[in-house]
Structure formats: structure tokens, C-alpha cells
């Protein structure tokens with residue numbers, strides 16, 4: 801390309817009349833809002849009069865259950881607040897921006913007793929590693945409480961184990 805154009809003189813591009821530059825939010829197509837992150841802003845050319853006048857309302861600052869990534873219920877004590885994109889429909893997890901979408905469902909893991917073991921399986925929370933004996937698997941597929949160490953039910957005070965689970969899940973959701 802550069803070879804074939806070597807003899808063609810360089811001319812500066814003059815923007816035609818009636819064309820303007822504007823920066824918009826690339827998720828909503830509206831003007832950037834309070835929570836539009838820089839990576840969701842795009843500057844483009846617009847025909848004069850077609851630049852959006854409304855401000856983005858899809859980016860929202862939201863409370864989320866840190867363990868499950870769902871909307872928090874009254875028993876979710878560990879919460880994170882982050883900017884998410886709230887759209888009125890769900891997308892499968894293989895959609896590129898799935899991780900930044902606002903959750904559509906409320907956490908069912910946390911309840912008045914702490915953690916519901918059945919829900920822990922649904923959320924695919926892995927059991928805490930057996931630090932004293934790493935070669936021994938701590939899960940038992942026939943036991944609904946397999947994600948907990950033997951001898952615990954999930955309803956007793958197993959707060960150390962819960963914290964380990966919570967921490968590993970938090971790291972997953974805090975990206």
C-alpha cells in the first residue's frame with residue numbers, strides 16, 4: 801500500500817461541513833454518564849444534529865453479594881459495590897461482556913443460618929482445601945454437604961470454612 805502510494809502527495813483530510821466529532825457511551829449509544837468508564841467511551845463522527853442529547857443510564861453503581869455475584873438479600877453480609885451494565889435482558893455467560901452485566905437474580909446462598917449447603921453446590925463453590933492433608937479429597941459426591949469438611953453441616957458455626965469459601969469466591973467476583 802505504502803509502496804503503491806509513494807508518488808501520491810500527502811493531502812490533509814478536511815472534514816466536510818456538517819460533520820462533527822462527539823464522544824459517546826458505546827453500550828447505550830448515549831452521551832457518557834457519571835459511571836461510564838473510559839474504556840466504554842468512543843469518539844466518532846456524527847452528522848450535525850444527530851449527536852445524542854440524552855445521558856447514559858445503563859452503567860449503574862450497584863451493591864452485589866461478593867460470594868455469589870448475585871443481587872444481595874438481607875443476609876448477604878459481604879457485599880461489593882461496583883459499576884455494572886444494567887440491561888433489561890439476560891445473556892449467556894459466553895457473551896463477551898457477561899462479567900460486567902448487572903446480576904438479574906437474588907442470592908439464594910445466604911440465609912438466616914449462614915450458608916445453605918444445597919445452594920453452595922448450585923453456585924459451584926468449591927470446598928476449602930484440606931491444608932493439613934492436601935492429597936486427601938474433601939468432597940464426597942454422595943453427600944449433599946460434600947463441600948464442607950467431614951463432621952460439619954453448614955448450619956453449625958463453621959465460620960472459618962465459610963470465610964475460606966467466601967474469600968475464594970470473592971476473588972473470583974472482584975475482577
Ligand SMILES: [Zn+2]
Nearest residue numbers: 865876907910
Ligand atoms: Zn449472598
